[in-house]
Amino acid sequence: MKETDLLELANQYLLEDVLVVVIALLVIGVMLKKTPRIADWLIPWLLTVSGVGLAWGVMGAIxxxxxxxGILAAGIATLGHQLWKQTFDKRKEDAK
Structure with missing residues (x-):
């Protein structure tokens, strides 16, 4: 999946008002990743809960x-981060 595919996916299924939630979740995810007491496996769950709450706020209704x-926003934020990480971050296994 390319970056353009991710943008197409976001435009097709995500409401325009909720795109700001994706950006907010990317920032929250970076902050959570830098927090030493939060396990990596917990971050997607926290982003999902945060995404739902933020979407409720942006859309003005529960x-x-x-x-x-909110769930879609969290999924797109997590997928976007993983695409970036897997494409551009060098890993020890890849250096061999």
Whole structure:
């Protein structure tokens, strides 16, 4: 999947108002990653809960649609981070 595919996915399924939630979740994810007491496996769960809460706020309602938008925002933020990390960060296994 390329960066353009991710943008197309976001435009197709995510409401325009919720795109700001994706950016906020990327920032929150970076902060959580730098927090030593938070395990890596917990970060996607925290981002999902945060995404739902932020989507409720942005959309102004606690609804099924806002919940789904929050989950999608968290998924896109996590996928975007992993695409970046797997594409550009050098790993010890790849150096061999």
């Amino acid at each position: 609804s099924v649609q806002a919940t789904i938008q």
